Amino acid sequence: MPPYDLDHRLVVGVASSALFDLSTSQRVFDEQGIDAYRAYQDRYRDRMLRPGVAFEFVQRLLSLNDLSPAAGDPLVEVFILSKNDPSTGLRVMSSVAAHGLPISRAIFTQGVAPYAYIPALNISLFLSGDAGDVRTATTLGHPAGQVLGSAAVGQGASSGPTAQRTPHARVAPGDAPVTVEPAVQTVEAAMATGVAVMGDATADISEESTADAEVGELRVAFDFDGVLADDSAERIFQSGGLEQFHQYESARKITEHHAGPILPFLRALSTIQRREEQRVAEDPGYRPRVRVSIVTARSAPSHERAVNTLRSWGVTVNDAFFLGGADKGRVLRVLRPHIFFDDQRGHLDPVAREVASVLVPYGVTNEVAPPAPDAPALVPAG
Known part of the structure; x- marks a missing residue:
């Protein structure tokens, strides 16, 4: 069987910080360290992450694959490019599946920016919330961009279970978005109560239906x-x-x-x-x-x-x-x-x-x- 061809497709690489709202995860990592971060992600592995800034763009881009005459020959391919390790990345891929995104390919490079793989995978766009990674990728001549802020997701333009809005966020230099409120609990407190910290975990789902959503x-x-x-x-x-x-x-x-x-x-x-x-x-x-x-x-x-x-x-x-x-x-x-x-x-x-x-x-x-x-x-x- 020949290798899967990437040379004749639109290939996008998206960091988990661009696809999902990882604000609380990032704060756990920053304030409590890697072990607490691992425990947090393991605890909520099956808790679906909220959509992030680039979510709706990726969702709509992937929907264009219905233009392909063959289901196994998509026009668009999306790779997850993440600095998580494979274990903590399980929650990312679980959320991809829970949101119904047809993304099956991912690269997890523990603590190392994955932009070196952009040319190897024929990626024409790399999106990340990490300013340093994007700046370095751009300096190396790669097509990269840093997602900013917390644009409303599903702002009357998305239908189904992913029509949600992300919390307001501020962007710290060099960091992924960090939620202003609510305050982060310690992982121990979250585990004791069984309540996920708002920001990473999903809340009630509201559906929106507009002509724009129907047209896609x-x-x-x-x-x-x-x-x-x-x-x-x-x-x-x-x-x-x-x-x-x-x-x-x-x-x-x-x-x-x-x-x-x-x-x-x-x-x-x-x-x-x-x-x-x-x-x-x-x-x-x-x-x-x-x-x-x-x-x-x-x-x-x-x-x-x-x-x-x-x-x-x-x-x-x-x-x-x-x-x-x-x-x-x-x-x-x-x-x-x-x-x-x-x-x-x-x-x-x-x-x-x-x-x-x-x-x-x-x-x-x-x-x-x-x-x-x-x-x-x-x-x-x-």
């Missing part, structure tokens, strides 16, 4: 510079201002931009859009579900090079919002993408509780200034 649309939004394209134009803007930026882009309006870190994912997504076009040709009643949008601070005349570049890449974009510095949140709250990629936290933080937001820590806007000579060195956690 997947809305994906991207910033352009520093996400799909490299940061060369952004560097001109940062150093020379808006007028020089427009002059630079206008002079190169037919010159294709160099690829940015998340372009591999858009290219893979475009193959599914082409499959949907084939389905429409076969069945005029079929309504395409994948909708791709560009939400960028560019405006005329710099829009022209962006559009020409997208065309030269051969990718399909349904909507483009050239906002010229206007607040992106105004558009995103109407568009309601299931995931939005941007390279600047200033564009993401205001909407991270409403829109599943992903920081791409790439380029000039994410360069970290060296510490002052007398400043103490910072040691990354974990």
